[in-house]
Amino acid sequence: MASFNCFVLAFLMALSFSSINIGLATRHLLQQPPLPPMPTFPGATLPPLPSIPNLPQPTIPTLPQPSLPKPGTLPPLPSMPTLPTIPIAPKLTLPPLPSLPSIPTIPTTIPSIPFFSPPPAKTSP
Secondary structure, three states: OHHHHHHHHHHHHHHHHHHHHHHHHHHHHHOOOOOOOOOOOOOOOOOOOOOOOOOOOOOOOOOOOOOOOOHHHOOOOOOOOOOOOOOOOOOOOOOOOOOOOOOOOOOOOOOOOOOOOOOOOOOOO
């Protein structure tokens, strides 16, 4: 997080130093004498576009209409051949699964550590 703060600080410093140069350049341009007016040039005229000639329209020949058979005159559909039957496979039985050994349980309580009694305090005479 500290490196991000340093990056932001360096970015803001670079931005402020760059704006100082822009401010000085702007002041320098404002102190210049005004520029002479731009000369006016006559507008350029374009020649008129040529007219498009009228072309003759081609004649489209008529195409002969195809003759289609009537829907009632179609030949009958062929019959589907009979498919062979698939023999039934014998049902398989799986042997019973072996029983798994029991997993020992992990104790959840922490045994207490016995503390020894402190030595007797020395009495002052």
